[in-house]
Structures are given as structure tokens and as C-alpha cells.
Amino acid sequence: MSKIEKIRGVRGMNDVLPADARWWRRLEESVAATMAAYGYQRIRTPIVEPTGLFVRGIGEVTDIVEKEMYSFVDSLNGEALTLRPECTAGVVRAVIEHNLLYDGPKRLWYTGPMFRHERPQKGRYRQFHQVGAEALGFAGPDADCEVILLCQRLWDDLGLAGISLEINSLGQPPERVAHREALIAYFEAHVDELDADARRRLHSNPLRILDTKNPVMQGLVEAAPRLADFLGEESRAHFESLQTMLRSRNIPFRINPRLVRGLDYYNLTVFEWVADGLTVCGGGRYDPLIGMLGGKPAPACGFALGVERIIELMRAEADSGVDPACDVYVVHQGEAAGLLALGLAERLRDRGLDVILHCGEGSFKSQFKRADASLATVALIIGEEEAAGSRVGVKWLREAGAGQQSVALADIDEWLIDRMSGSIDEHTGDD
Ligand code: ATP
Ligand code: MG
Numbered sequence: 001m002s003k004i005e006k007i008r009g010v011r012g013m014n015d016v017l018p019a020d021a022r023w024w025r026r027l028e029e030s031v032a033a034t035m036a037a038y039g040y041q042r043i044r045t046p047i048v049e050p051t052g053l054f055v056r057g058i059g060e061v062t063d064i065v066e067k068e069m070y071s072f073v074d075s076l077n078g079e080a081l082t083l084r085p086e087c088t089a090g091v092v093r094a095v096i097e098h099n100l101l102y103d104g105p106k107r108l109w110y111t112g113p114m115f116r117h118e119r120p121q122k123g124r125y126r127q128f129h130q131v132g133a134e135a136l137g138f139a140g141p142d143a144d145c146e147v148i149l150l151c152q153r154l155w156d157d158l159g160l161a162g163i164s165l166e167i168n169s170l171g172q173p174p175e176r177v178a179h180r181e182a183l184i185a186y187f188e189a190h191v192d193e194l195d196a197d198a199r200r201r202l203h204s205n206p207l208r209i210l211d212t213k214n215p216v217m218q219g220l221v222e223a224a225p226r227l228a229d230f231l232g233e234e235s236r237a238h239f240e241s242l243q244t245m246l247r248s249r250n251i252p253f254r255i256n257p258r259l260v261r262g263l264d265y266y267n268l269t270v271f272e273w274v275a276d277g278l279t280v281c282g283g284g285r286y287d288p289l290i291g292m293l294g295g296k297p298a299p300a301c302g303f304a305l306g307v308e309r310i311i312e313l314m315r316a317e318a319d320s321g322v323d324p325a326c327d328v329y330v331v332h333q334g335e336a337a338g339l340l341a342l343g344l345a346e347r348l349r350d351r352g353l354d355v356i357l358h359c360g361e362g363s364f365k366s367q368f369k370r371a372d373a374s375l376a377t378v379a380l381i382i383g384e385e386e387a388a389g390s391r392v393g394v395k396w397l398r399e400a401g402a403g404q405q406s407v408a409l410a411d412i413d414e415w416l417i418d419r420m421s422g423s424i425d426e427h428t429g430d431d
Pocket of ligand 2: 063
């Protein structure tokens with residue numbers, strides 16, 4: 001007999017298994033509540049977008065566009081398409097396409113899978129998930145502060161204490177041009193110390209050299225001309241004002257002059273939330289983007305967080321454990337009992353309990369094994385004897401040494417609801 005080969009998932013693209021569902025649900029619920037608390041509304045954009053959107057919206061000389069995009073040609077009509085590597089460009093495209101800013105600024109949020117062809121490692125995958133918020137049409141530092149506070153509230157709600165905030169200002173385009181010229185002159189004077197990536201970027205995007213992860217270049221980068229020294233009055237005031245607001249809310253932050261972010265469209269405020277040396281969330285202001293994508297120019301700011309990285313932190317903070325699959329597991333044996341059990345399970349579901357009805361045959365012993373594994377609070381038993389007497393056996397599965405009780409089938413709903421009201425709607429079972 002020939003062995004049939006198993007098909008494995010794509011490298012760097014993960015299955016989220018039921019044992020992890022609780023973390024994802026917890027994060028999703030917390031995100032939805034926090035977004036609502038700040039008046040952000042959900043937007044859902046397609047996973048596939050025209051490749052040109054990202055080339056224009058993220059910038060040609062970026063890691064993402066240079067080497068991380070899953071791009072392909074639609075074989076049916078020749079369109080150049082890409083699996084979204086991030087969602088801001090798609091949100092802005094949708095906002096322009098549907099003229100969402102016609103009646104004023106908008107607060108939007110999204111979540112979903114993103115795709116980048118990177119080398120998979122812990123916290124870095126080829127399909128990963130982001131949650132993001134975009135405040136569109138707001139020019140002032142109050143909006144920058146708002147999205148930062150929103151993040152802080154989310155960390156608090158999730159019980160994550162070890163995430164720290166770094167901020168910087170990238171100034172405005174003319175200020176960056178002046179800084180850029182100074183940077184090019186500086187790196188030209190040290191061209192022997194640049195790695196291949198840096199040399200290639202020296203004239204196309206010298207700012208990105210500051211973002212290098214190459215340890216050999218850290219000293220060089222440390223001593224490079226600082227953008228802060230090139231900021232004009234307005235940019236400085238914007239940055240100062242943001243800091244005043246953050247201080248007034250007691251949000252600790254560190255100014256990191258080397259913080260430039262990977263995407264090219266940022267101006268003024270940029271920020272990152274860092275935990276254990278890993279960036280879990282990045283954001284900032286991107287006033288040029290709407291205009292760059294063909295919309296009526298409007299200022300904007302936002303952030304994106306990496307769901308897998310946040311979930312790693314949640315896992316590290318919380319006790320381990322697994323979600324129960326249900327509240328009640330119904331065990332039954334015999335044809336008449338089976339029909340009674342079917343009706344009972346439906347009645348309990350009507351009342352809001354999560355119920356697994358044993359499917360298939362099986363000894364009581366093997367059924368109880370399943371009941372135990374489901375982590376249900378209680379097993380209800382209808383055997384031939386119970387069926388004949390219109391009664392139900394009750395066994396509390398989480399109480400050591402609990403014996404079996406017997407309750408009239410007609411009364412069991414109320415009886416059980418009385419004793420279990422605490423667990424109803426406490427969890428929604430599996431996603
Ligand atoms: P990094 O410097 O780690 O590559 P980035 O600057 O490319 O991050 P952004 O594009 O700003 O990241 O994305 C925002 C967040 O999304 C990151 O802070 C991170 O938490 C998450 N993220 C980015 N790329 C990945 C990935 N390949 N796998 C998992 N999470 C990711
Ligand atoms: Mg990256």
C-alpha cells in the first residue's frame with residue numbers, strides 16, 4: 001500500500017488551534033471595547049489590493065516593498081495584485097474611494113491577517129495579524145495623544161504592564177530634506193563603514209540607514225546628525241504639546257531620536273511600544289499619505305499592533321489554562337433516552353447554556369471520559385432507567401467526590417439554571 005503524503009501548511013503561516021482560542025478572543029473583545037470607548041468605527045478592507053497601492057503608499061525603498069510582498073499577476077486578467085502587508089494603505093484607499101471624509105474627520109479601526117515574506121522566527125511570521133486605528137482628518141497633537149492613550153488603555157485592560165512607549169518627531173518634509181543632506185554628507189565621509197544595504201540606501205533613503213539592525217554600524221549611526229536639530233518652530237511645538245498631554249496623563253515615555261519607523265509616509269510624531277526588546281506596536285502621523293494616494297490632502301495618524309506579539313505577552317502574564325468547551329455534557333444510552341437527551345440539550349441551549357450532546361454510541365465510562373475532557377461543569381445522564389422514570393442523573397464534574405443526584409426531567413431546566421446562572425454567558429465556548 002503506498003503511503004499518502006500529508007499536506008503541510010505554508011511555512012510562516014500558522015494555525016490558531018482551539019487551545020489558543022481564549023487568548024485571541026480575549027484580545028479581540030478588549031480591542032472592540034477599547035476602540036468603542038474612543039469612538040473608533042470598524043472598517044473591513046480586502047486582503048488583496050492592487051500592487052501599485054503599496055508601492056506608492058509604503059514607498060519603493062522599504063523592506064516591505066523591496067522584498068517582503070506576496071505579489072502575483074491575476075492569471076485571468078493580468079492585474080498586478082498583492083496580499084496586503086499592512087492595512088493603512090488599504091484603509092486610506094477606501095476612505096478616498098468612498099469619500100468618507102466629506103463630512104469631517106473619521107476615526108476608524110481594523111483587524112485581520114497581513115502577509116510579509118520574511119524569515120519566520122518567534123514573533124515574526126509570513127501571515128500575521130494586526131489591529132490598527134486611524135484618526136483621519138485631524139492635524140493636531142491631540143489626535144496623536146488620543147491614539148497613544150487608546151493603546152495604553154488596551155494594555156491596561158489586558159493586564160500587560162511591561163510595555164514602554166518611545167516617541168520621536170520626524171518633522172516636516174523640508175526639515176527632513178535638510179537633515180537628509182547632512183546625513184548623506186556624514187555617511188559619505190564614512191562610506192567604508194557602511195554595509196551593503198546602507199550603501200545602496202545612501203542616496204535613495206539615508207534616513208533608513210538609522211533603522212539598521214546591523215550591530216557593526218551602531219556606533220556610526222549613534223553619532224550621525226540628529227533630525228531634532230533640524231526641526232522648525234511648528235514641528236517642535238507639535239512635539240512639545242504631545243509631550244505635555246502625555247505627561248498630564250502620567251504616561252511614561254522615552255524620546256528615542258533614532259526612532260524612524262519602517263514605512264516612508266510618516267511625518268511629525270512617530271511612536272513605538274516596546275516589550276522585552278521587541279516592538280509590539282508602531283504608529284505615528286502620516287499627513288502626506290492621503291494626498292500621495294490621490295485624495296484631497298488631509299492629515300492623519302494611527303498605529304498598528306502585532307496580535308501574535310501581544311498574545312505572547314498575555315500568555316507570559318497569565319496563568320495557563322484551557323477553556324471549557326461547554327457548560328453541560330449530556331450522556332445517554334438507549335433509543336428512548338437518546339431522544340429525551342436530544343430534546344433536553346436543545347431546551348438548555350434555549351436557556352443560554354452551552355451544551356455538548358454525546359454523539360455516537362459508547363459505554364457510560366467512555367462517555368464520561370469525553371465529558372471530563374470537555375471541561376464541562378456538569379454531566380447530565382439519561383440511561384434506560386432514567387428514561388423510564390422521566391428522571392435525569394446529575395454529576396458535578398469539577399467537585400471531587402461528588403455523587404450522582406437525580407432530578408425530575410420536567411424540573412431539570414429550572415433546577416440547573418438556578419445552580420448555574422453564574423456560568424451562563426461567562427464564556428461563549430469555542431470560537
Ligand atoms: P519590525 O521592525 O519588527 O520588522 P515593522 O516596522 O516592520 O516591525 P510595522 O510595519 O510597523 O512593523 O507593523 C506594526 C507591528 O506589526 C509591529 O510592531 C509588529 O508587532 C507587527 N509585525 C510586523 N511584522 C510582523 C511579522 N512578520 N510577524 C508578526 N508580527 C509582525
Ligand atoms: Mg518589518
